[in-house]
Amino acid sequence: MVAHSVFFYIFSLIAIVSAVMVTVSKNTVHSVFFLILDFISISCLFIMIGAEFLGMIMLIVYVGAVAVLFLFVVMMLNVAEQKGQWFSSRWDGGTHIPVGLLVSLIIFFELIVVIGGWKYKPDLLNSLSINISTEVTNTRTIGNVLYTDYILIFQISGMILLVAMIGAIVLTYRERAGVKRQSYVKQISRERDEGVDLVEAERNKGVKIDA
Amino acid sequence: MDSYFLILFTEVYKILFLLVPVLVSVAMIVWLDRRVWAFVQKRRGPNVVGPFGLFQSLADALKYIFKEIIIPASSNKLVFVLAPVVTMTLALISWAVIPFGEDFVLADINVGILYLFAVSSLGVYGIIMGGWASNSKYPFLGAIRSAAQMVSYEVSIGVIIINVLLCVGSLNLSDIVMAQQNLWFVIPLFPMFVIFFISALAETNRPPFDLPEAEAELVAGYQTEYSGMMYAMFWLGEYANILLMCAMGAVLFLGGWLSPIDIFPFNAIPSPFWLIFKILFLFILFALVKATVPRYRYDQLMKLGWKIFLPFSLFYVVLTSSFLLYFDLLPGK
Known part of the structure; x- marks a missing residue:
């Protein structure tokens, strides 16, 4: 069990430190990298308590797909620049800060509820009637x-x-006008008759070809 | 305390016993790739260093080791150095779950196939990190292209894996192989095998889907700023990933370590060799494709992934599951 708890503390330490670094680090791309590290160490914790399926799904969904999108957004939009605007002295009355405060207030109360639930943990554990078999x-x-x-x-x-x-x-979705699209069916089903058009050209007048 | 050390030593020994052959075969496979490529194009390929040029990769490795590592001044240094390390590590840790025979596997975990899938989906990060940290146009464009491509084709690989899992009823790789004792999945699921092969080409950025490294447009994509050993690590990771995809194809569709027919001269050959033969067979197919097919256009690549492969493999999931349900063949009852 010693090795087990050593690994538990290593992973949880990495998880906590990287969670703090997500909010603290100045570079937004670094924040996302720390978020990924956080996800990975939490899925390691899942695997350690025997929830291997959850741990792997966590890796595939959050790290493999969601975090890639985060990274894209952060790299494409210049978030650092906008962040500077939100917290600058000449704040132009945007809704970011009030909404952010509201969300963090809600999360804070949720955390209080969760921590309050700890008090009843022994009772809860005793009332657990589901027996988890290790065979399946x-x-x-x-x-x-x-x-x-x-x-x-x-x-x-x-x-x-x-x-x-x-x-x-x-x-x-935006419909853009004037975009040339390729249609394989149209290209392949083109016959010689429609492809070539013989036109009688009049002298000094030329031919008008419609596109 | 002694037992801990004993476990540690046996595990390290086992890991080395797996990783050293993998690394050596990665070096050999680069040579094989270049040889096959050359033979298709009526050239000779690398044939100077050693017999048949077998030691070409070792010579290349020596060259890479003694070259100077250049880190661009305006790059993000930590991430820049970390990127090839991430690529290489992720390419190697997936080998832990590949079964080379009955009870001949480093980690026989219940969710083996999910582990493979998760690790291969992490592979994107090496490339994005490399492209972003280089702080230069070509690597960044290459990294974005590559990430979009890998995420897209992962979806269809995931659906193809679901097809196989429906027939097996377990996520364990050894169980997947054992389920193919009577019939390799390549026969009932042949269309899925073809789509898996093409998606594996796209997932590993091999030609004809090597747009992230399209020389004409992007110099060398995300690797542009890398030099010396760091470039070599990207390269090794890439080839280790290709081998891994071949191993995955062999395990999922070609019966893994099983011999094709269970009679004397065939079943006398030890099971790891069968897996190696199958991996080599798939790899030579990869090399032949590289030598013959021209590069795709980017919009065609995306169209193929999302509009053709994904609907088709989803349809096949419905087909497979209704077939199994109708003939009462569903496993795990």
Whole structure:
């Protein structure tokens, strides 16, 4: 067990330090890198308590996909410049700071609720009636619960995500005029008759070709 | 306390026993790649250093070691140095779960295939870090291209893996191989194998999908500013990733360490050799594709990934699962 707790403390230390560094570091891209480190160490913690499926899914979804998008956004938009504007003395009355304060207030109260729950932890642990067997892999266990008891909630959350995705696409989609598009079907199905057009050209007048 | 050291030593010994052959075979595979490429184009390829030019990669490695490492003045130095290290490490740690035979695997974890998928999805970071930290136009454009490409093709690889998992009923790589004892998955899931092969080409930035390193447009993509050993590490990581993709294809579709037919001269060959033969077969296919196919245009690449591969593999998931359900073949009952 010694080795186990040594690894636990190493990973949790990395997780806490990198979580602090996300907010502290001046360079926004570094913040995202620390966020990734945080995700990785937390998924290591998941694996250590035996929740290997959750740990791997955490790596695939958050580190493999979400954080890549974060990194893209941070690299593309010059966030550092905008941050300078928000906190400068001549703040032009934007809504960033009030909204940010509201969100952090809500999160603060949520944290208080979570920490308050600690008081009841022994009672909760005693009342746990689910016996987790080590024989069945936890992927199978999660599947057994998720696709039977909670199938409705699972599917509704899937639908919400789909709607959010389509909504994001609709909001950002712009029809641009004058863009040349390639259509394979059109190119391949072109015949000689339509491709070549013989035109009788009049002298000194030329031919008008429509594009 | 002694038992800890014993475990530590045996584990380190096992890891070295796996990693040293992988690194040596990466060096050899670079030579093989160049040879196959040359033979297709009626050239000789590297044939001077050692017999058949076998030691060419070692000579190259020596050259890289003795070259000066140049770190651009305006780069972000820490991230710049970290990027090749990340690429190389991620390419090597995935080998831990590849099974070379029954009970011949470093880490026989329950979620082996998810581990492989997770580590390969982390591979993007080496490239983004390298491209961003170089603080230069070409590397940045190359890194963005490469990241978009890898994220896109990962989606279709994920769906293809779901197809295989439906037939196996387990995420363990050894179970996946054992499920193919009667029939390799390449036969019932042949379209998926083809799509997996093409997606693997795109995932490892191999031609015809080597847009991140398109010389004509981007010099060398995210590697432009790298030199000496740091460049060599990117390069080793890239080839280790290619080998890993071949190993993944062999395990998922070609029956891993199993021999094609279970009769005397074939099943006498030790199982690791079968896996190595299959990896080599897939790698030679990779090299032949590199030698024959011209590079894709970027919009065509994205169209292929999102509009053709993804819908088709999703459709195949529905097809596979309804087939298994209808004929009552679903595993794990």
